[in-house]
Amino acid sequence: MRPRIAFIGAGAVGGYVGGHLARLGQDVTLIDPWPEHVEAIRAHGLALSGLEPEENVTVQVPALHLTEVQSAFRHRPIDIAFVSVKSYDTVWAAHLVAPYLAEGGFVVSLQNCINEERIASAVGWGRTLSMIAATISVDLYEAGKIRRTVGRGGSGRIVFAVGEVHGRITPRLEALRDMIAGIDSVKATTNLWGERWSKLCVNAMRNPTSAATGLSGNQCDQHPQIRRFALRIGAEAVRIGQALGYSLEKIQAMDPALLAAAGEGDLTALETAEATLVENGRKAQRSDLQRPSMAQDMAKGRKTEIDFINGFIAAEGKKAGLPAPANAALTEIVKRVELGEVPARPENIIGINI
Numbered sequence: 001m002r003p004r005i006a007f008i009g010a011g012a013v014g015g016y017v018g019g020h021l022a023r024l025g026q027d028v029t030l031i032d033p034w035p036e037h038v039e040a041i042r043a044h045g046l047a048l049s050g051l052e053p054e055e056n057v058t059v060q061v062p063a064l065h066l067t068e069v070q071s072a073f074r075h076r077p078i079d080i081a082f083v084s085v086k087s088y089d090t091v092w093a094a095h096l097v098a099p100y101l102a103e104g105g106f107v108v109s110l111q112n113c114i115n116e117e118r119i120a121s122a123v124g125w126g127r128t129l130s131m132i133a134a135t136i137s138v139d140l141y142e143a144g145k146i147r148r149t150v151g152r153g154g155s156g157r158i159v160f161a162v163g164e165v166h167g168r169i170t171p172r173l174e175a176l177r178d179m180i181a182g183i184d185s186v187k188a189t190t191n192l193w194g195e196r197w198s199k200l201c202v203n204a205m206r207n208p209t210s211a212a213t214g215l216s217g218n219q220c221d222q223h224p225q226i227r228r229f230a231l232r233i234g235a236e237a238v239r240i241g242q243a244l245g246y247s248l249e250k251i252q253a254m255d256p257a258l259l260a261a262a263g264e265g266d267l268t269a270l271e272t273a274e275a276t277l278v279e280n281g282r283k284a285q286r287s288d289l290q291r292p293s294m295a296q297d298m299a300k301g302r303k304t305e306i307d308f309i310n311g312f313i314a315a316e317g318k319k320a321g322l323p324a325p326a327n328a329a330l331t332e333i334v335k336r337v338e339l340g341e342v343p344a345r346p347e348n349i350i351g352i353n354i
Contacts (some may be wrong), residue, residue: 158187
């Protein structure tokens with residue numbers, strides 16, 4: 001019997017992965033707090049689109065409102081629950097699904113940031129796995145419609161990573177990897193925490209710069225001052241991750257040492273890093289529509305995850321005795337934009353003095 005799969009949060013990433021798993025024949029149910037989104041999926045299916053013609057599909061997949069969870073899983077519980085909500089919603093989402101897990105069932109964090117401990121507080125560490133959407137960009141641009149704004153990875157670029165919190169490769173992890181492989185390239189990692197911090201570095205560099213400036217991902221990369229500030233952000237995050245003992249992976253196709261040196265002012269490293277950022281967008285076929293999730297949240301008037309990304313990095317740096325002034329300053333700028341005190345504009349970053 002196929003595992004019964006539920007997605008708590010059917011937004012951009014959750015809806016994209018869940019929709020494609022349903023397309024591949026998996027038993028998927030989407031659960032989301034946005035009523036119009038749920039009703040659109042019920043009425044018309046979930047419309048998925050991308051940069052290649054074969055990515056444009058409409059999938060018929062069951063969708064539930066949060067209020068319907070109690071009756072939906074009475075007779076057959078959930079084998080795999082993907083939590084794909086904002087970090088600040090993690091705890092309630094994990095508690096929501098916990099009573100409906102099958103014996104042997106588990107929960108997968110498919111989110112930005114480092115939320116595994118929050119999930120484990122509800123279901124236990126033994127039932128907590130992780131899935132990192134490392135090099136993908138998608139947006140829920142209309143109820144029932146999700147588009148991918150970068151090209152597929154395939155053999156040339158690993159898009160997803162799945163891992164156990166203890167770092168071992170288990171049969172359930174291999175089964176999860178094989179399931180995701182039908183969507184795009186994926187690896188089972190023995191270095192979950194290093195992978196998580198490395199992705200946090202990427203999010204710290206890309207999400208708030210777009211959110212604070214109102215610029216697309218490509219525009220941020222092409223703007224010299226914003227590009228260099230992003231490298232400063234990444235350098236701080238790398239140094240703190242190293243101090244905390246993480247074994248860091250490549251970050252935006254750069255060795256951590258190169259990124260740190262570039263952000264700290266090494267001119268040779270800076271030249272290489274800047275060229276790499278621009279080239280990354282070209283290789284990924286990144287659309288000019290692409291904006292990272294924090295910029296999408298800002299545009300929709302939603303609360304951002306800034307405290308769980310740059311704010312978290314600055315807080316962890318304080319614990320490690322390493323200041324992170326760029327991350328701290330950017331956290332405050334994003335909060336001001338979020339509150340409507342200043343508009344999103346390039347000057348918000350260009351004017352930062354540290």
